[in-house]
Amino acid sequence: MSKNIVSVNNLSVSFDYQENFLSKKQKIKAVNNINIKIKKGSFFGLVGESGSGKTTLGRAILGANKISTGNVIFHDDDRDYDLTSINSKEMKEYRKKAQLIFQDPYAALSPRMTVRDIIAEPLEVMKITNSREETDEKVREIASKCRLNLEHLRRYPHAFSGGQRQRISIARALVSNPKFIVADESVAALDVSIQADILNLLKQLQNELNLTYLFISHDLSVVAHVCDIVAVMYLGHIVEMAPSRDLFSNPRHPYTKALLSSIPSIDPENKSKAIELEGEIPSAMNPPSGCVFRTRCPHASQDGKEENIEMGLEEVEPDHWVDRCGVSCG
Amino acid sequence: MSHLLEINNLDVKFDTDEGRITAIENVSISLDQGKVLGIVGESGSGKSVTAKSIMQLNPGNTIYNDDAEIIIDDENVLKFTSNNDLKKIRGGKVSMIFQEPMASFAPAIKIGHQMIEQLMIHKPLTKKEAKDISIDMLNRVGIADAEKRFNQYAFELSGGMRQRAMIAMALSTMPKLLLADEPTTALDVTIQAQVINLMKDIIKEFNMGVIFITHDLGVIAQVADDVAVMYLGSVVEQGPVNEILKNPMHPYTRGLINALPDINNLDAPLTPIPGNIPSPLDRPNGCVFRTRCPHASKEGKEENIKMGLVEVKPGHWLDKCGVDCGKK
Structure with missing residues (x-):
């Protein structure tokens, strides 16, 4: 039996909302009392309609949304990160281990950076590599794992199709060698044949790199195909959760x-x-x-x-x- | 009986800075009253350009070939030049529903006002009559509180509601032909199911012809009578929806179906179509x-083939090149 990599306990996330500057502040509960455990090496699916709180939950697990009550614990091999009591130094470490792949590969990549720079940026920001040679080496390694043509690394994103751009986004997310990936609607903007290609790539990378995914999607047939376990969300609550x-x-x-x-x-x-x-x-x-x-x-x-x-x-x-x-x- | 819509040998080219690109090549389709023709294909396959040609909504750099015909009621739309002629088509005999309803309503004008405006352009109605028709139409598409919604702006409505309002607006002029361009793509599945059922009822009730454009084969299977599969500006396979989806013969149609995750068969591998759709700038010969x-x-004999549909079974049309390889 494999271990949990993420435990979410009684998690709620609320946002402040004010209709105009005179009216009273209200709280909107986007995610309400969620309990999930994500097993190491699993492909955990999160489905629901727009407004159900899928993305907020995913972002809260990554520490990108403030947690209102409850906690999120990331279990690394040697230690646990509790996101409610984490300091900024630990947060930086956690960011190397948990990464996000976005929905829209057209909006997620800077048009002014070459593909090489886009993929290398996390390495430089997180100070993972020490020299340019080392960075280049890592970029080439992950790019070829994501089936990108190495000769394309000097080009800019506009030269690529949607499927290729999504592979660049995946390479960027994986370059820091994370263990846990949140894929937020990562195939929603793609044509069916490219969608199949990206899903196969995600599966293959999972095996090669020992990844755990939280896969957020509104498309049930996609989730049914790739996920081992699925949680269905409605209006901030999980209403059902089971092996897919x-x-x-x-x-x-x-x-x-x-x-x-x-x-x-x-x-x-x-x-x-x-x-x-x-x-x-x-x-x-x-x-x-x-x-x-x-x-x-x-x-x-x-x-x-x-x-x-x-x-x-x-x-x-x-x-x-x-x-x-x-x-x-x- | 003549068809409601007949498109013959349509080529559409765009003049761009990078050269002349072919968006549509040699497309011929026809549609009868009361029928739904689904057009399916990936992005860039020319689905929307085909629909926009019918309404003459393509941009100014568009070039149509001389022998192309788009015939509605014995008139060739492509020969229309004056605005008065085009008015008969746009919003008159033909209406269009777009994918993103937020983008199709003017944000600063009340929905009711937009509905009345277009009705009064096409029909000799007073403002009062136009308002009654509009509110009646909003009721018919299942919008609760139609009177209240009538006086609201598009941003005050939810996505599903906006799409219903868009459908109500498109139908209020009683068009003979409805062009629906990805009308359910932006909606959640439960709302999509509602909108699909609504459209089916309305199509039956008004007995109009519909061209339903989508990339979703599941939606096509549920809505359409006939389907045309497009790839890079050409129709590669066409026929009754049941026949095409159950017995696909063109390798592209098969590829599309194999790439689709099937909820009833979770063990089937997802097989992508190899490679990428080529840029229209270097469209393969x-x-x-x-x-x-x-x-x-290997020897590349497909380079010299001239594309064109042949009838392989009654009603089932297949591109010539696909006839041989489809048997494999």
Whole structure:
């Protein structure tokens, strides 16, 4: 049994919000009481619609968002980093070990830097290498692992297609030799055939470099294909979490079921039996009390008893966690 | 019976600083009333340019070939020169829905005002009548509180709501032909399911023809009757959606399907199409797909092939070059 690399305990992240400078400050809870453990070497998937808090959770784990309550612990081989009590020196070390791959490879790369400089920048900023030769050596090594043409290192990003740019972003994230990668919608902007290529590359690099991924995506079929374990988020809460095969063959929460049924099937005869959800995801400024999904839930009761439920995951089968409210109605 | 829309031998070229580039080559498609034609392909395959040609929305540096025809109601749109003629098409007989609804509404004008404005341009209506039609249309597309939304700005609506408003606006002039350019791509899956069902109902109710452009084969399978697969400006395979998706013959169509993660078959490997889509500046001669085709011959005989569709089965059209290699 492999060890955990990241533990997230009762994590909440809220943002201050003020409608205008005279009105009262409000708190928006983007991520609410999350508990997850990411095993070393796993491909952990996080799915949900826009506004569900996936990105905020990913950024909080990287220390890029302030944690309001709870904590995030990164377990390195020899020591633990607790992100709530980390000092700036330790933070610098942590940054070498945990990196982010962005969604849009057109926006993530500076147009004024050569590919070599883009990939080398983390090495220089984090002072990992001591000489230019050493930097160049590392850049070439990672670039060839990411299947970039070494002759292209002197060019600028505008000369590359979306798929090649995404490979440059991946190389940049991996050059500091991190152990944990957050890939935030990293294939969402790509065409299907390039998407397949990048997903295969991520898998291959995982094996070669012993990486652990937190893979954030809104595309369930992509997540089903690459991830070992998947958590489904809705309005800041995890409503279901299970090994991916289990989740996709046996979804328990009504939201997961609706999400799965909404994927348009490629078989024209399999006309959609989509469980159509009413309305849209409510605003995080004013989330429903009790079960956050109750306003769209097809099983919500008439007497509104879901208003007083406290959300929280229960283990219904080994490793298969479902929100309490969803256990009964699912 | 004549078709609602007929495109014959359309070539579209753009004059740019770097030379003349071919965006569309020899595309012929037709569409009947009440049918949905899906156009699918990767970015840069010419899907949107085809749709924009129908509305004459391509930029000023566009060059159409002389023998191209885009026929709507026995009139060749490409021969229209005056604005009055074009008005009949734009927003009149033909409406378009775009991918990003935030970009298609003017941000500083109320939605209701924009709806009334375009209605009054095309129909002899009073302001009151136009308002009634618009609010009725907003109701029909499932917008709650239509009266209130009518007086709001685009930024006050959520993504799904904006797309519904866009559909309501496009439909309020009762077009015969609807061009939907990636209308669900920017939406979340549950909202996408809502919008797809809405569009299906509306297409049936209004009995119009629809060209549905998307890169998502799943959406095509659910919405379209027929599908045309485009690659680098050419249609490589075309036919009834069931036939094309179940029995794809062109290596590009097969490649697209194999690259798609299938939720019902998690063990299937994801197979990317090798290489990158070439720049339109150096479009391959002969078969446009030959640079990425797994069946391309060593001696390069595909360089001298002239592309063109042949009917391999009733209704199933396939590019000539793909006929042989599709059998492999």
